[in-house]
Amino acid sequence: MxxxxxxxxxxxxxxxxxxxxxxxxxxxxxxxxxxxxxxxxxxxxxxxxxxxxxxxxxxxxxxxxxxxxxxxxxxxxxxxxxxxxxxxxxxxxxxxxxxxxxxxxxxxxxxxxxxxxxxxxxxxxxxxxxxxxxxxxxxxxxxxxxxxxxxxxxxxxxxxxxxxxxxxxxxxxxxxLPYASFPEMLAKQRAALEGEVKRYTTGHVVHPGLPHWKEGGGPMPVGDIPGVVEAGWSHAAGMLYKEYQIAMNGQILDPTEDNLFEFMTMLLKKAQKHADAGPFQRPVSAMDVPDYYSIIIDPMDLGTMEERLNSRRYYITLNMFAADFYKMVKNCQLYNGATNPYFLAAKRIYEVFWSVMRSSILPNLEAAGIVEPKL
Structure with a gap:
């Protein structure tokens, strides 16, 4: 049109x-x-x-x-x-x-x-x-x-x-139908519809960027983000606050900031110590694989995940942590193919990762709002 x-x-x-x-x-x-x-x-x-x-x-x-x-x-x-x-x-x-x-x-x-x-x-x-x-x-x-x-x-x-x-x-x-002025008719209808929508929503309002992290701030409560509450968000409905518990070290723990950090650290160390983890410990070298970064535009590795985790600012939810792990394995599949030994190694680590997640999150992943991406 x-x-x-x-x-x-x-x-x-x-x-x-x-x-x-x-x-x-x-x-x-x-x-x-x-x-x-x-x-x-x-x-x-x-x-x-x-x-x-x-x-x-x-x-x-x-x-x-x-x-x-x-x-x-x-x-x-x-x-x-x-x-x-x-x-x-x-x-x-x-x-x-x-x-x-x-x-x-x-x-x-x-x-x-x-x-x-x-x-x-x-x-x-x-x-x-x-x-x-x-x-x-x-x-x-x-x-x-x-x-x-x-x-x-x-x-x-x-x-x-x-x-x-x-x-x-x-x-x-x-x-x-006005065939000769069809685009004009649709443009007027769209403008009228958008005008009506704006009467009942705030989706068209653009807020300025947040200086919170530039100034060295840590995790920011969702409700403090401008426009979130006005858009209808509530503490009870927030995915960050799904009620669940973590089974770790023989205890049932609430997902506090410290407990989440310990749980993610345990998961990451288990992955790093896996027998197949060698190729994934650090970023892929452009010297060794010249075309890698022309194909993989958003790389990920266990070393980068460790840096993000230790900052204690990046992974404020398990979903974010799991998403980076999935990205690392999916990148391996995209570059090497589904039958390549490197991907099969990454897949074995991935299966261990999610096996621990499934057995440690109570009552279950779905109730906790945690997504398990499928390869």
Whole structure:
């Protein structure tokens, strides 16, 4: 939608223009139809040029073209109408193309929306049908075409051309949607919705950064962070304060700051002493593994975890501690692959880590709000 909005801005400046044309004998329409024929010939190489010319110049066919700088045709759609028949409210799209350099810029969507607008306003159409080849099914699907034809068969069968190997697709042209100003309509609706949301929430309020840690502060109570209480947080609902206990050294302990520090220290030492821990004791050397840091952008190792733990400021919850341990093992998997000996070693340490966590947290991890990531 943002890409189409940019094309609308170009329309407002006059750089782009959407024009509805027929072969009415005028020099200007003839010039635009020749330009459209050139676009179709380049973008649809399997279509004979004679066939393209016959259809776009045939008077029952209408075309909508996107013109750049008043002269250059950069895309268009040609469709046929059936006035005075049971298919009078139906249009059959024969050709649809935009210049190859513009096929991922939103120009195709803008073109289709203009075509729906003109088909409804100029020709009174309510439906489009088209046979799409395999390369075009995706595009038409994005433009609200479906493979389900809802119209009664006698209203279209025998009127539109039947192509072997194509997929018949249908699109209903809404009677009131402002196709030509669709992005503007959505922008106004979004602004109105956001305005209503702001009346009942504070999510749009931005608080300044906290100087707490710059000034050497330790763990900060969640309730002291500006905006947290206003957003509806309460002490009872805070994940940091889930009620649980720790089984350690033959005792059942509350998760105080000191007890958490001792428990995490015990877990870390157990990991460091594991038989497979050698490669994970310190950061990976860029000299030994030159491409490591181009692949792993957020490295972790047991030595770094020990520094963070000993600062007594970083790991204020078990979830934060466990997340770094998971990161170390996941990085190993990402760089080496799931069958590499290094990852298998890291996985064995990881299994011991979580075995101790599961047996030490009471009543259980889920009740304590502690997440066990799966590899």
């Amino acid at each position: 943002n890409r189409e909005a940019r094309h609308m801005e170009r329309e407002h400046t006059g750089e782009l223009q959407a024009v509805y044309i027929t072969n009415n004998g005028s020099i200007e329409n003839g010039r635009l139809l020749i330009g459209l024929k050139n676009v179709f010939s380049k973008c649809l190489p399997n279509m004979p040029k004679e066939y393209i010319c016959r259809l776009i110049f045939e008077r029952r066919h209408k075309s909508v073209v996107i013109v750049r700088n008043g002269s250059q045709v950069i895309g268009g759609i040609t469709y046929r109408t059936f006035p005075g028949t049971p298919a009078a409210r139906l249009g059959e799209i024969a050709f649809c193309a935009v210049a190859q350099t513009l096929q991922v810029t939103g120009c195709g969507t803008r073109l289709m929306n203009w075509t729906k607008h003109y088909a409804r306003e100029m020709d009174g159409l309510e439906y489009f049908l088209t046979y799409a080849d395999n390369n075009a099914v995706g595009y038409f699907s994005k433009q609200s075409f479906t493979k389900t034809v809802t119209q009664e068969k006698d209203k279209w069968f025998g009127f539109i051309k039947d192509y072997d190997g194509g997929t018949l697709m249908e699109c209903r042209i809404h009677p009131t």
